[in-house]
């Protein structure tokens with residue numbers, strides 16, 4: 001056997017040498033070689049076969065060795081080890097930027113259900129990019145992240161198959177038939193060219209009418225710097241989402257929950273390029289008016305404190321900081337209660353340097369920018385409360401969480417009326433308001449216009465229920481659209497001071513319900529529905545808030561706030577029952593003539 005192998009090996013060596021010598025060979029030598037090869041063809045094949053077997057055996061041995069002895073050397077590096085090498089947390093400024101890549105990918109999952117299958121390495125790559133760019137003003141990182149946060153108001157990441165939110169919105173109580181709106185029931189309407197009645201009629205046009213196509217075109221001809229060219233016509237499909245939102249405002253609600261434009265508005269607010277940022281006047285705290293290239297605008301409230309920091313118990317409601325997450329959560333809660341009385345609000349991570357400081361034309365605002373000792377970009381603006389170096393709004397180092405609320409139509413085309421709330425607090429450290437001293441206060445309110453007629457009283461009570469649930473004590477005024485007179489809903493604007501405390505329920509907010517013992521039947525039935533396990537308020541709100549782009553960074557409301565909502569809801573329902581035990585006309589029947597499935601619910 002060994003001889004045979006040796007023999008075959010010598011043939012291989014011979015062939016090898018022959019090949020080496022080929023360079024200077026004579027034709028005679030080549031001829032000899034061919035003859036020899038023919039003679040040796042069969043033994044050579046056997047040698048090849050033997051060598052293949054040998055090689056295979058050696059490979060198998062090597063593999064065994066590798067698996068048993070050097071097992072760790074064959075294992076791929078774990079994700080945690082790779083993540084730590086990609087995400088060095090070297091400095092406090094970077095903390096937020098570091099945590100955001102995973103969050104941006106998880107919030108991207110709201111637009112793509114497959115994204116939570118993203119390989120860890122791709123998330124880490126993002127983290128790496130983000131850290132690099134945050135040192136170069138963080139400009140690209142924030143913009144890139146924003147592109148991925150496009151899930152705004154779109155698809156909810158489905159952790160479970162069953163969606164309580166979907167089930168809630170499919171319930172008949174959330175699909176009550178509405179009368180077909182007449183022309184007068186819309187806040188605005190688009191004037192056609194025929195309506196305009198030719199040249200010279202402009203001064204006679206009513207203020208509540210959106211200008212005709214020809215006027216829009218004229219406006220676009222005198223284009224302002226940076227703004228898009230206006231190509232809208234009277235056709236709804238040509239309108240940007242913010243304009244469709246304005247055109248959808250009716251006598252009864254700000255938006256129709258089922259209108260696909262609602263998701264487009266939040267998406268728009270979350271993703272449009274910021275063209276302008278100036279301070280907005282009115283109110284007491286810092287807020288900015290943001291402009292987008294196609295003439296849309298938003299009201300910005302910055303994050304000033306962490307989501308979970310509870311308001312100091314010794315701070316008066318009028319001294320409390322405004323919270324960006326409260327504005328976002330209030331919009332979702334109001335929608336869940338079936339009110340639709342808060343303009344769409346969405347969270348966004350902005351770059352304070354490129355999206356405020358470098359573009360603002362507001363000198364009063366730009367003068368307040370500074371770099372903090374750890375290198376974060378901060379500003380404080382000019383306003384009544386908390387606009388000083390001691391209360392700066394800071395990026396990390398440039399990235400800042402904000403809430404963006406869709407702006408209502410300008411007051412020049414849709415004037416609003418501001419009403420002092422009958423249950424307004426005294427806004428004094430020493431005095432009590434009338435309603436706090438007089439148990440029969442509501443009797444007087446009920447006799448006073450506009451509360452003596454129509455739905456205004458139950459509207460204010462709806463608002464009190466919303467405010468009690470979210471702990472908002474700061475409802476001194478409310479607004480309505482002038483055009484609709486007293487026959488309209490009330491706007492729930494300014495919710496920045498809600499969700500300040502979860503450990504305390506402020507029962508005085510419920511005074512309108514307790515003192516008047518009246519509530520809309522539809523509101524009561526929805527509240528009862530939200531107390532059932534299948535539609536539990538905390539569950540549906542958690543699910544709804546997951547739609548917001550900022551939810552990927554941290555839940556917009558902590559679990560403590562969510563469970564406080566369930567507790568407070570039970571208090572409201574108990575309050576109604578107590579009233580029902582004392583009075584007969586507690587439920588204001590706004591469902592007359594609608595005998596639907598909701599009636600079958602036990603009382």
Ligand SMILES: Nc1ncnc2c1ncn2[C@@H]1O[C@H](COP(=O)(O)OP(=O)(O)OP(=O)(O)O)[C@@H](O)[C@H]1O
Pocket residue numbers: 281282283284285286287299322343405406407408474493494495496
């Ligand atoms: N989405 C909106 N569109 C148009 N105007 C709005 C919008 N939200 C608020 N406003 C207007 O801006 C004013 C100031 O806003 P807001 O009440 O939120 O500020 P604030 O500083 O919280 O006020 P306050 O200190 O009185 O509580 C409101 O009274 C309202 O008229």
Ligand SMILES: [Mn+2]
Pocket residue numbers: 283322474494495496497
């Ligand atoms: Mn406020």
